[in-house]
Amino acid sequence: MSFVIGGRPLADRLLTELPAFTRQVLAEITERVPAYRQLPGEELAGDITRVIEQTLRAFAGVLRTGTLPSGDELRFLRESAARRAEEGVPIDVVLTAYHVGIQVVWDVLVPEARPEEIGEVLALNALAMRYLQVVTPVVSAGYLDERQTMFDDERSARQTLLAGLLDGSVATAGPYVVLAVHVPPHPDELLAGVDASVAARRKLRRLRTELERHSREPVLSALTTGGGIALLPGEDDRVERVVADAARAAGWS
Template structure:
């Protein structure tokens, strides 16, 4: 009523109670839109109450009243919003610092003094390059930062998740049980505009370092063997993972295909043939060659290696040899 009497909208210290109230509401987690709606509703009730007493010849006073209310609400909106966001940013900063400290300790295998879930899903991510990162005249670093920001926003939507990311990928910890990881991969790919591959395993908090090592190894297996983007667990790559470990057995298996080194035509035909469940016609179609050419190349493989791709009894050894050969040949 003082504003109506003087025609002056409050400023300075007179608005401190609004600032304090907005800070408390931010601490309580009250949505900002609800807080602002309450002030606007109060302005409407006040305007209705006062304007009901105006006579027909007091139109100028009614307009002045309306202007005062709008000016007051404009100032309230600015002050309340600023105080609210300042407090929420402070809270978010404290939360982020705490989460980062916990995350770093978990990755290092160090003890933490906060209550943790009984199990985490460790997720390794590989992020493809955005097309704009290769465009001439475009700052690739800016594009990469935008990609990372969008991925981080999607991961932060998961309560209590923690992550560290680089332009190529990273590691995330999600409290178990995690939501549908295939759906998460689709959301990340769509948000970032790139192909995203996930490797996952579930571990207790004290074994997170081992879980991180495993998912990184699985991502390397996916890369080495040219697997398509998807969600992978150890069970999906158990043979490739085992044969990616250096050992005398792996060297012996890989050596079976040494005669094919440099014969890219034979290796490509063998891979395609095995990927197509030994369907020679589909292999010929995929390679854009005649089926007789496929037969000839497969016979060459058998002659050079002693492993006949068309024989059922030699298939397990041939598959294992190809996996070991690829793992040994990988620059990683």
């Protein structure tokens, strides 16, 4: 399979004009997605440009063969997404870049279609959609796996610090209030037909969010859906209010 638009194979034109397409995609991404304008210039000219070029080259292969990417091509995209996660680029920004890239190719090439090539245009649109359906979950998985690794590392560091503070092996930089928390089941956990584990995790998330809201510093905690320990930075003159607000947030009152 080889798509022909304007009397010329799309794959050939995309590869022949690859540097120009790469520059145009980069320009469109930085124009439409403000977060990309905030990236260092060396990153835009280096890693980001390299990813765009490699992605366009892979898409040219899709246009030539009609075969969706796999193996090394998807691994490359996954690793690129992991780097963006490590840098703190939001996932919606990462995914938007791929859609912008496809749109640039579409906007440049499709208007040149001749009347007899309408069938090619429709087939190209369907293939582009399938391409994004393959790429999007791979990019998302690479990004989220890296974020989970970062979260696990941070959580491990916090747990080590928490243990050190509790057993006295680590000196405190200021006063802490130690909360021993018992977390009873939320009413949703007891309803028939409701996934109790989901309701419990939502309860725990609300509790953690509320504790963080009362502190300017990260709250060190070892909490499960049934309870645990939390260290609140500061004096104990606000403990009753914190506990009351946390109880309401978790649905206990």
